[in-house]
Amino acid sequence: MHDPDLIPAGIVRCSPDARIETVNATMLRWAGRESAKALLGRPFYSLLSPAGRIYFETHIRPMLQVEGHVQEIALELLTPGGERKRIYLNGQAERGDAGEIKALHLACFSGGHRQSYERELLRQRRDAEGYVALVKSSADAIINTDVDHRIVGWNAAAQALFGHTEADVKGQDWRDVLLGGARDQSVDSAALRAEAEARHASGEAVAVEYHSSPIVDSSGDTLGLVTVVRDIRQRRAAEETIRALNQEVVHRSKNQFAVIHAIARSTARHSKPEDFIEVFGNRLNALSQNLSLLESQSSSALELSALIEAQLAHLGEEQRARISLDGPRVTLVERIALYLGLAIFELSTNALKYGALSQHSATDSQIKISWSYVYGQLSLRWTETGVSGVRAPSRAGFGSRLTGTLLERSTGGTVEVDYRPGGLVWHYERAMEENA
Amino acid sequence: MTTATTTVLQRHDVRTTGTGHPTLVLIHGYGCDKTMWDSVIPLLKDDFRIVTYDLLGCGASDISQYDKVRYGTLDGHASDLVDVIDALELEQPILVGHSVSAMTATLAANRLGDRVGAVVMVCPSPSFINHDDYVGGFETQDIDALLETLDANYLGWSSEMAPAIMGTPDKPEHCERLTNSFCQADPDIARHFARVTFRxxxxxxxxxxxxxxxxxxxxxxxxxxxxxxxxxERNMQAAKLFTLDATGHCPHISYPRETSDAIRQFAKGQAG
Known part of the structure; x- marks a missing residue:
């Protein structure tokens, strides 16, 4: 009979509950134990690493008991000194006549190199799976082609963007599928980036940017191309908007110059030369207030109460306190806001000079600015009270044009002015379709 | 039987046997399937009605329905247990959970209140990982090493075993092959369930x-x-600790007599 201690494998015989009964010298050496005696009666799992113990008790032992055998189980022995040795375990249950288990026979084979190699394989497989997941879940369409541009792989984003499944397009030239045959590149060219009109399966045009790079292996051979295609329809739309806005800026600048020119001419006609700079400056300032407000709003629409507040910002605290604002939230389109703003400013400077904010007024004089927006009709009212000696101005200056005819013409609204005994009442009305 | 009921019973390959009262629902633990109870069922089936099933992802369950979010915690498995109890209209069953499934039984009992009679926990652990004063037995790195061990052992067979483990419960010839591949599971699911169990x-x-x-x-x-x-025993409200004259983590396999005796004594005490 062969001497079990000379067999180059760890041999263990266990009781039915997996306690060590006999153990050969090889097993003792691998487990880092001195004497077999100390191991007798100990559970077999006590030779294993903590992870191996869990695996043995949850998988191996039940399998031995039910199936009767296990094969090629990768485990780690752990010596008392903390050294680990990788092994493969085979096991066989020995059964009695009634089917009861009489003993468990275990054989351990040294498996360090093979397990290292297998673990390396596993790591590489995980890496590869990682890359596959990366491509699959990319939001950009990724197309993998061979050196002849024939599609090898096509991810979910490509399917979503172009409407073809991977199976539909496999083997076809990607340029035929997407670009209708625009062939302006060779496999040997360096990374290439371009924009193009691609076709969705439905025939719809899709503006795309694509970027192809050769897939080069470690020996420098080109294996194919990887092309990343990005939907640039949103970017294109944004560029359109920018172009339109540019045109609008030019258009508005021209309008502004016309307004400034009119203000200058009219101010010159109606004021004394020594007052010109101050009056003209104030009016330019009002215009500029409007512009600041326009800029601070994200869209080209403006909120009425914010517009009025901005035009009253030049007043002192005491004067501002006499003015009340009352009305719902109304959004104005920019053109109306611009002229209405100028009118409000003009009304406030008139009130300073002649009306409820002037020295002619009583201490309890007030200005009430109220508005309503009903059935698409904006009605804005400027009401001064507590003013004595109210009279209509003797001539219609540019100021009154700003609050009257210019406003009506530019915005398509109507203005009524009433110089009542207690103070001015100014009323503007306009049908508005664009309220938000 | 309603379609929903049939669906639940097929999804988990639910099996019912035995006569008696109350009903025992046997829930297998991590690493195996309902066949783990095969040795104790003959010893209990004259005294109790017995229900066994496979946790989703294990044994003959419909593994195509394994959803890593739903089964990312034991709550998903507890919901399945509630579904099984509802589908069979069980009245005050005694839930018998092995190892991690003792926790699944606990979650289901907490949810169902007095619709569950009692809970039997076979080698349970509320946490396998040590926390401060609590001794669970393992450190986080041991569990990470376990996942590696699983990987190492699933390396070889995954592709060739795939046809056998993809079996559907409505195809009996597949079930036959499943019983031959005792305790085998889809590697990805086994790894996921290990992570859920031990963390x-x-x-x-x-x-x-x-x-x-x-x-x-x-x-x-x-x-x-x-x-x-x-x-x-110290921290639970109505728990009795009983140490079996047995060793190891799977007494229902190694010591079916002792295990079934302990279950019977407790369950009959509950029924009275």
Whole structure:
């Protein structure tokens, strides 16, 4: 009979509950134990690493008991000194006549190199799976082609963007599928980036940017191309908007110059030369207030109460306190806001000079600015009270044009002015379709 | 039977046997399937009605429905247990959970209240990982090493085993092959379930359990140290600790007689 201690494998015989009964010298050496005696009666799992113990008790032992055998189980022995040795375990249950288990026979084979190699394989497989997941879940369409541009792989984003499944397009030239045959590149060219009109399966045009790079292996051979295609329809739309806005800026600048020119001419006609700079400056300032407000709003629409507040910002605290604002939230389109703003400013400077904010007024004089927006009709009212000696101005200056005819013409609204005994009442009305 | 009921029963390959009262629902633990109960069922089936099933992702369950979010915690498995109890219209069943499934039974009992009679926990552990004063037996790195061990052991067979484990419950010839591949599972699912099992911490849930509970422990259970049973008896509201004259983590396989005796004694006490 062969001497079990000379067999180059760890041999263990266990009781039915997996306690060590006999153990050969090889097993003792691998487990880092001195004497077999100390191991007798100990559970077999006590030779294993903590992870191996869990695996043995949850998988191996039940399998031995039910199936009767296990094969090629990768485990780690752990010596008392903390050294680990990788092994493969085979096991066989020995059964009695009634089917009861009489003993468990275990054989351990040294498996360090093979397990290292297998673990390396596993790591590489995980890496590869990682890359596959990366491509699959990319939001950009990724197309993998061979050196002849024939599609090898096509991810979910490509399917979503172009409407073809991977199976539909496999083997076809990607340029035929997407670009209708625009062939302006060779496999040997360096990374290439371009924009193009691609076709969705439905025939719809899709503006795309694509970027192809050769897939080069470690020996420098080109294996194919990887092309990343990005939907640039949103970017294109944004560029359109920018172009339109540019045109609008030019258009508005021209309008502004016309307004400034009119203000200058009219101010010159109606004021004394020594007052010109101050009056003209104030009016330019009002215009500029409007512009600041326009800029601070994200869209080209403006909120009425914010517009009025901005035009009253030049007043002192005491004067501002006499003015009340009352009305719902109304959004104005920019053109109306611009002229209405100028009118409000003009009304406030008139009130300073002649009306409820002037020295002619009583201490309890007030200005009430109220508005309503009903059935698409904006009605804005400027009401001064507590003013004595109210009279209509003797001539219609540019100021009154700003609050009257210019406003009506530019915005398509109507203005009524009433110089009542207690103070001015100014009323503007306009049908508005664009309220938000 | 309604379609929903049929669906649940097929999804988990639910099997019913035995006559008697009350009904025992046997829930297998991590690493195997319902066949783990095969040795104790003959010893109990004259006294109880017995229900067994496979946790989703294990045995003959419909693994195509394994959803890593739903089964990312034991709550998903507890919902399945509630579904099985509802589908069979069980009245006050005694839930018998092995190892991690003792926690699944606890979660289901907490949810169903007095619709569950009692809970039997076979080698349970509310947390396998040590926390401060609590001794679970393992450190986080041991669990990471376990996942590596699983990987190493699934390396070889995954592709050739795939046809066998993809079996559907409505094809009996597949079930036949499944019983031949005892304890085998889809590697990806096994790895996921291992992670869920060994990283879970259900100490608060067992403390909240108001049902009578039998905590069964074995000597030399490398998965569950003795300290865990003592902790449970001390911290649970109505738990009795019983140490079986058995060793290891799977007494229902190694010591079916002792295990079934302990279950019977407790369950009959509950029924009376």
């Amino acid at each position: 879970a911490d259900h100490r608060a849930d067992v403390q909240a359990l108001t049902h009578d509970a039998l905590v069964m422990q074995c000597r030399d259970d490398v998965i569950v140290p003795e300290a865990v049973g003592l902790w449970m």
